Amino acid sequence: MRALVHGLAITGASTVRALQRHGHEVVVTDDSIDDEKRALAAGLGVELSSPPTDGLGEWIAGFDLFSPAPGVPEGHPLVVAALDAGVPVESEIEIAYRWEQQRAAGPRPILAITGTDGKTSTTELTVAILRAAGLHTAALGNTDVPLLDAIDDDAYDAFVVECTSFRLAFTTTFRADAAVWLNLAPDHLNWHASMDTYEAAKAKLFAQQRADDVAIGFVDDPVVMRHLAAAPSKQRTFGTTGADYHVDGDRLVGPAGPIVDASVMKRSLPHDRTNALAASALVLETGLATTDDIATALAGFVTPEHRLEPIVEDDGIAWYNDSKATTPHAAATAIRAFDSLVLIAGGSRKGVSLAPMAAEPQRLRAVVAIGEAAPDVHDAFDTAVDAAVEVVDAASMPEAIATAHHLARPGDAVVLSPGCASFDWYRNYTERGTVFKQLVHDHLAAHAARTTETDRDETDAGADPMTEDLT
Template identity: 60%
Template sequence: MRSLVYGLAVAGAATARALLRHGYEVVVGDDVVGPERVALAEDLGVELIEAPDEERLRELLSRCDLLCPSPGVPETHRVIDAARATGTEIVSEIELAYRWEQEREGGPRPMVAVTGTDGKTTTTLMTVAMLRAAGLSTVDAGNTDTPLVDAIELDRDAFVVECTSFRLAWTRDFRCAAAAWLNLAPDHLNWHATMDTYSSAKERIWSAQHAADAAIAFTGAPIVLERLKCAPGRHVTFGTDGDYHVADGQLVGPHGPIAPIASMRRSLPHDITNALAASALVLESGLADTSAIERALGEFTGPPHRLELLGTHDGVEWYNDSKATTPHAAAVAIRAFDDIVLIAGGKDKYVDLAEMAVDRDHVKAVVAIGETREAVAQVFAGVPTVETTEFLPEAVERAASLAVPGDTVLLSPGCASLDQYRSFEARGDHFRELAPTRGGH
């Protein structure tokens, strides 16, 4: 068996290594080949091809059984066109891992999965915490620091898979006992050809399920609910009027109370929604009970860079929400507070930014930054104070001067970080250093 792995970042490198472990002959390619890529190929002992044109790709793929594109390779890329032209099967790393796990001696271990435009990481980590509270050894895998092809090599009882549309687009057999689709908003239109292909990729989290599996959807997402109608598994909902909902100050499921909201260490509106989704995942899969859920929620604080409280300075709370790289995610954060001095903007992903300003009455001032600063300023027109500046340090200074005791300074960009930073983590780390709270000036 022979495979072309295209793209050699974290997931691509992990996939190449995994294929070699499983006895495949591997060729690797990338659009940009620097010293690190050359060294990696040499370490793996594989041929590396730099920026092949479509004719060369067709020739390569005609001799391959699989194309394994890294998540960074868009569906409009010439390598995808070449694979379709040659009839070469396209598979993502989660699809490969799933197939190999089915062949595991002793049988496959349980998997649950999460997708959505926003909230994936928080819900994934919350689910991991619930399973650990139930006594299971588990790991968050997929769109995390641990690709699923590496996770299945670990001694674990179960896996919680964070699924991006990039990985789901190239799946066929990938199936989980419970799979939650959290929401859908315009995003990644520089990767997907259309919103329909984006939505269809997300829907693949359910497409291979069996009748006994749980397809879990958010009641506040009409498109997700519409797609749920075609899911072959059991249809389960969460949110207002969902099977999993809030009543009398408690998280409630189909079989009764799960945990009091007061027991949650953090209970902002999106925390409650994510907790309902995670509860559905662990209960519908039978992997945990309500006592484990309550223990986990009593300790869970959320991942870094997602509404991360940095501290209070001169009566002003400072929050790092650098992970909010879409207007939808920023809107969720803005809805959680009043009297906000908002820092927003970044790399343009060619989506409508208007959604982030739906609750502009929560915002008293905006400091818009980065490539999209003028567009951000435009959608927040009508807010009492709107300023623009290119870089984050100046934005932090302006925000500090605009905020008064009782206000919240919130970095919730609503845009990607790649105009100025290598990742949203780097942007958030910089903001943490700049903020006049713990560890700041």
């Protein structure tokens, strides 16, 4: 079989290696070729080239399979040409799933998580619960370990797959024994042609299930609930109230009764509880873990970095890094976690409205707008109807931190929750969050030094000369 892989990075390289292991002839292309990618291709034993500019349809028809990397949008000329030519277009999770179903010892359980926000935290928590139950597993898919790398390892007992719309869009059979859909909000409209195709990609996670699988949906999201009602599998809901898996006082509760007291959680914000309910539903509905395993995992679970991550508290002001909040929906979730905050928001535009960030303006002391989306931040809060919010521009992250510090009062939080991608100033959200944390520490140290020097100068200016002589 002759396969084409387009886009050579972590997932693309994994796909090349896996196809080679399974005896495929692999051709690799990329839209942007540099020395790093050439070296990677050489290590894989393949040539790297750009796709042809002429005769694309005839050229791609010579392949039996086309696997685009996650960053290759659904409207890319290669995708369009492959679909027109009848060449199967499959993401790496589709290829991995198909091979896993053919495993001689039988397929292992797959748990899958999708949603606009909260996927990584819920995925990592699910992994922690399964490990507490004694199972060998890992966070796969939209992580540093593609699913294709895991399925050839017999040591795995189960797979927990973080499913982005990029991966789900190019699936036809991928399914999970239990699948949770956390939420849906506008995002990735620079990848998808429209919200309709974004939603349709997510919906495949439920639609491709079987009758003995379990679909789990967030009760407060009408789009998720509409697709849950149409799922061919067993249906369960989660949410704070009115769901199969819900919160009762300080307890997380499921259909079979109490699961765990939320007091065991290291952090128990509203979205932490709903994420815990989603993960609990995944493992309990499949019988892969018990409530004791859930309690053990929750007691030791630390939310992944860059997700409302506490940095420091100084002079009554708490600083948080929520750089992973790359959508307005995620930023709105962060805002709801605080009674009073100074928000640092903005970044690279993704073609979506930032209005959800202004849904609860009464919580905001002020907003510091950054990056190319700063005008959009102003627009979002200029239309806030419940309360006026001061919005101040900052031309750099150090300026944003200094401005936020000036605006904050004791009892406030200062939160970097951008609601936007990072690509205007940084390579990714990880770099943005890491830089932000270091700059916060640098700023507070410099501020403390200036304050100490000012106090010393004031003391010296008012000192008794005779006292000074005696010391």
